[in-house]
Amino acid sequence: MTDETQLAPTTTPVTPRALGRRQWPLPKLADPAAPLLEVDNLTTQFALPSGAVHAVDGVSFRLDYGEALGIAGESGCGKTTTALSLVRLLPANARITSGSVRLYGIDLVPKSENALRRYRWREISIVFQGAMNALNPVQRVQDQIAEPIQERLSVSPRAARKRAAELLELVGIPKKRGSAYPHELSGGMRQRAMIAMALACDPAIVIGDEPTTALDVMVQAQILALLERLRDQLGLSLILITHDLSVIAETCDRVLVMYAGKVAEEGPVPDVFTRPRHPYTQKLLSAFPNIRADRRTLDVIPGSPPDLRTPPPGCRFAPRCPLAMPVCSQVVPPEVTFDGVRVACHLYPAGSSGQPVPVPLAPPIAAAAPDPAGESVA
């Protein structure tokens, strides 16, 4: 569970007005005092013919009203599966085996498919990666935006179309382009359309799964600026999933770093990016070329992520970690919280106050990491 001393959430009161222009009431079971989203020890398992894979293994985090959380990590670390597990959009061979997902204090995990549908799109919506395929090629864009409004909010087709037009304007698509088909729009426009679709039912949380990966840099900047604006205007909470740390640095308040299905590190963006604690985070950040520093060869992380059918005992990053100690390959590191940051690494054992355990190893990797370390190589 997250520590009480974590940074306090934004202090907006939890009334419908705080949720921006939201015009539809909260679900009946909502607890106004609970945090917006609280995920506790979530575990999602895929049943493959070669064995069970825990793509998400004991992940916990919290999202507060108006906050933007970035989930970072390499391909296959479980970030997308985590997001899809929130609304249970999993393929047939996957299921949530343990943990809870509390939205307004309501646990979504034990709910039946029908009961869960109430929350899809109206509370949590998703902007998928690569909007070319995420839009129905034979349906006009404005109809695709109007569809959830009409179907999920029981609104007349005319009112739905009107609202769709408003949404198009909100995301910066000229009204006459609304009658276009997806293939007639540019990549940036399509992504905007997907964002408009995601906002259709005034959700509390919008999940962006690699929302800018398929776009070029200029358009990327525009989309991120749009997301920022919408956050302010509508009081949206965002979960941004991406492997691109620059996007998280620019847009998010807090960052959650995942590796091989587990949480490596979590905390406010300024803290984690200037003082990464977990060696994996350090490596990720150092692989990011600094535009002002001298040119040097790219710092790569040797090896590849573990096969999740047979994860290594202990810390999953241990085989690739330059600071690995004997205990790392035996015991799973506990999550420890200090200074508003949460880390799962044996460098910070339980009860640590933020000083890493000294490791007799090579000099530190990232220039930003100030940990003292011995000179001799293990």
Next chain:
Amino acid sequence: MTAPTLPADVLRDDAARPRFDTGRNLPGRLVRRPDALIGLAILAAFAVLAIAPDLLVGPLQTAITAEGPRLRGPMPGFPLGTDELGRDMLNLTVHASRISMVIGLLATIITVVIGALLGVVSGFVGGWLDGILMRIADFFLVIPTFVLAIILTSIIRDVVGSGAREVFGIRFGLIAIIIVIGITSWSSTARIIRSQTLSLRERAFVDRARVVGAGPGYIMRRHILPNVINLIVANAVLVFAGAVLTETTLSFVGLGDPFQPSWGQLLDAAREVDAPGLGAWWYFAPPGICIVLVVFAFTLVGGALDDILNPKRRQRR
């Protein structure tokens, strides 16, 4: 300009994966699939029947050598019954395997040779030649080639005459069928090979050959062709199935040769004596079942080959 946040080794592996299969160890991978195995087993059985029918059932029975009662069902000595001349259906069906399979094989060779040739040249040379060839190919794909085949076959027969001379053990009249099938079926092969040639043409090794000064003929022979061979083989299997079906249908409408009956010709004969109406199922069931089995087997093997050579489609599953 975006930060390369993926570890470089992961990025490198991704780029190295080939976009299409180069077909290594094709026979090995083929027999590992159960559907391909079934298909190959069936085809092997029919190949045996086709190669040496005389050894298995004796020479082809004719009206003169027929011994059995006319049009009677299965009985001792005639496990598959007799036709209206008293010939043993088993004998006829096995010999018909040879005719049908050989005609199918020869027609397939002609079709694939024409199709592959035109496909490679068209794809590699491009330009107006490609345009014209593909227009012609599309023409053959659109029109009902069957009616055209009927007309062409009868014209060729009437002009050339159908005597007792044999080529590859097939009488002249049936050669016309082989040629006509070849002329009318090459289009889809050509289109498929052309597609592959187009994508091969853009690859680095072709550019290298050009830079060195190799002529187009050389490049087509030494570089393009070896890389389309696997595709040609996969396509040939399906063409074979189609050729057998086409020959069967052409024979059924009366273009077969009663002296060298194929399965289709047997079915034609069955219809002429009104076998279905008379309940003489043994007359058309054996050739019919053989046709279905053979085409089914080819479809299985062809589908398996297609699966193996198209990894992108494989991923979708």
Next chain:
Amino acid sequence: MGSGYLARRLVTAVVTIALILVVNFFLFRAMPGSPERILGRNPNVTPELLAEKRAAWGLDKPVIPDQLVRYIGSTLQGDLGFSILARGQSVTDVLAQRIWPTIILFGLGEILAIIIGLTLGAYSGWRRGGPVDYIGNGISLLLYSAPYFLIGMAFLLVFASALHWFPTFGMLTSGTGNADLGARLVDFLAHLALPLATVAIGLVGQYAIVMRSSVIETLSEDYVTTARAMGLKEGRILRRHALPNAMLPTVTLIAINLGYVVAGAITVEIVFNWPGLGTLTVEALSARDYPVLQGVFLLLSVAVVLANLVADLVYGVLDPRVRT
């Protein structure tokens, strides 16, 4: 719909028909039963008479362009020559007599096959897996490997001669010409049943297989995942998102298939002695009645080209991406 798309399709259709006419013309020249050759074999015909006849038929003019133009001209006016077998009846008349039974059999068969095949395929793809799916798929594959006429013969055997549920051949029982309309209609339908079933079943297998794989592929597309994420009802996702996209390859297949279906239809008519263009083809073939054969070829080819055009237009309506 973009006029560009429409125009391109029309032009392609016209060019193809033109090619068909040219091919037909050269076939006409090649056919052994050409009138001048027949006349030439007659010992009583003097060289002057032969020359006179050739002039009358326009055969002394050069092949291209004169004869070709003349041929195309007369064809477009509906003059397709005269039937040898039907003793001088114009080919056009002969075709006109035999075309309606084929249209009825073939048209109804296609419609039935489209409705049943697409529905079966969609259901199969939607509820994937399970014994019904595998068995259905296996049967479809087997049916796909069997020539239509074989299926027809099997039906004939089982339902007509063994069970006596249906008559064995023809379109109408002779002698019912004077009965009332109702009885005639029933008689007609009884005769239609088996050949129709044969054509329909032959096609259903193919359409079901393609629709099934199309639906399976569509269901794994991202926009279906989006629709699910939206919480839309499953039925709506299938109807509004999956099916409209899954239909596209199926329409293409139906169009491509038309040429092959013609072969099948001809043979089915033969098996059941259905008095349509198929049986006409076989009669003309055995009598070497080339004018009729060419007339059939022309008619069927043009029909297939036009049907392809219609299919292209339908596709243009269904898929906005090709309209630009």
